[in-house]
Amino acid sequence: MAHTAATTTPASRFRDWLPDRVDRRIRVFAWLSFLAEVLIIATGGAVRLTGSGLGCPTWPTCTPDSLVNTPEMGIHGVIEFGNRTLTGLVGILAVIVVVLVWRMRAQRRDLFVLSLIVLGGVVAQAVVGGFTVLTGLNPFIVSFHYVASVVLVCVCAAFLVRMNAAPGPRERAVPTWYAITTHVTTLVLALTIVFGVLTTGAGPHSGDAAAGRNGFNAELLEHIHAWPGYALLVLVLALTITAWAKRLPTRTWITTLLGVVLVQIAVGLYQARNGLPELAVGVHMVLAALTAAAMTVVVLHLKAPRTADA
Numbered sequence: 001m002a003h004t005a006a007t008t009t010p011a012s013r014f015r016d017w018l019p020d021r022v023d024r025r026i027r028v029f030a031w032l033s034f035l036a037e038v039l040i041i042a043t044g045g046a047v048r049l050t051g052s053g054l055g056c057p058t059w060p061t062c063t064p065d066s067l068v069n070t071p072e073m074g075i076h077g078v079i080e081f082g083n084r085t086l087t088g089l090v091g092i093l094a095v096i097v098v099v100l101v102w103r104m105r106a107q108r109r110d111l112f113v114l115s116l117i118v119l120g121g122v123v124a125q126a127v128v129g130g131f132t133v134l135t136g137l138n139p140f141i142v143s144f145h146y147v148a149s150v151v152l153v154c155v156c157a158a159f160l161v162r163m164n165a166a167p168g169p170r171e172r173a174v175p176t177w178y179a180i181t182t183h184v185t186t187l188v189l190a191l192t193i194v195f196g197v198l199t200t201g202a203g204p205h206s207g208d209a210a211a212g213r214n215g216f217n218a219e220l221l222e223h224i225h226a227w228p229g230y231a232l233l234v235l236v237l238a239l240t241i242t243a244w245a246k247r248l249p250t251r252t253w254i255t256t257l258l259g260v261v262l263v264q265i266a267v268g269l270y271q272a273r274n275g276l277p278e279l280a281v282g283v284h285m286v287l288a289a290l291t292a293a294a295m296t297v298v299v300l301h302l303k304a305p306r307t308a309d310a
Contacts, residue, residue, distance in 0.1 A: 087122070
């Protein structure tokens with residue numbers, strides 16, 4: 001026993017402390033990571049909608065002489081620096097999730113890879129955020145920054161699904177035509193988000209009075225953005241009715257997706273008819289990310305573990 005105690009190192013004790021299966025620690029920090037990714041979209045939207053995009057005019061410091069915002073910078077400096085600070089929290093949570101799944105990386109390679117994607121994405125997003133500031137809020141870089149954030153929300157959602165699923169081979173659990181239609185719906189959702197981002201890039205909320213716009217016709221883009229949005233509603237409604245009629249494993253989450261899409265369309269109509277109020281636009285941005293996350297969950301429920309009863 002003395003020999004065993006003598007050979008035990010802090011590193012080995014830490015490794016033994018790490019989970020060898022999905023436990024409460026992984027679940028808690030995976031959910032915190034997901035919520036933080038959604039929250040940073042909300043705070044990023046606040047930066048843009050309050051005209052605080054250049055509240056911190058330099059990067060990675062807030063000013064050439066200060067890492068943090070100064071009282072002279074006012075509320076815009078507070079909002080922009082607050083968003084930057086949240087990036088650090090998102091990164092810390094991503095690191096924690098990677099560490100927690102490290103011991104089980106061989107048997108749960110799916111969780112390990114997803115956690116690495118999130119961590120790498122957070123680092124890349126910090127760099128893109130820096131370019132956004134250094135280019136004076138170039139609307140195309142700002143748009144890419146948002147789309148990348150939505151993708152990270154989807155990856156976090158995928159982690160939440162997979163951590164509750166049995167590992168191993170999976171097989172399709174829905175009819176072929178249903179799976180194809182679901183993937184087509186995903187494409188329609190992607191088009192809706194892309195045109196929505198372009199519409200915002202052409203609209204009045206540039207993040208700063210001096211920031212440029214993408215040069216597209218905002219009114220025309222509003223209509224183009226709405227077309228795939230309504231197509232998305234029809235497709236999701238059809239998938240929902242079918243899922244419940246055939247008692248498919250997607251039925252709970254496709255219903256959730258339908259509810260989010262309905263709310264999103266209502267918010268979109270409200271903001272379009274009321275001069276794009278800042279709060280409504282911000283809610284619309286967050287709902288787009290949640291819609292994409294729900295779509296991700298639906299897609300992952302198209303398959304079930306091969307050992308499950310068909």
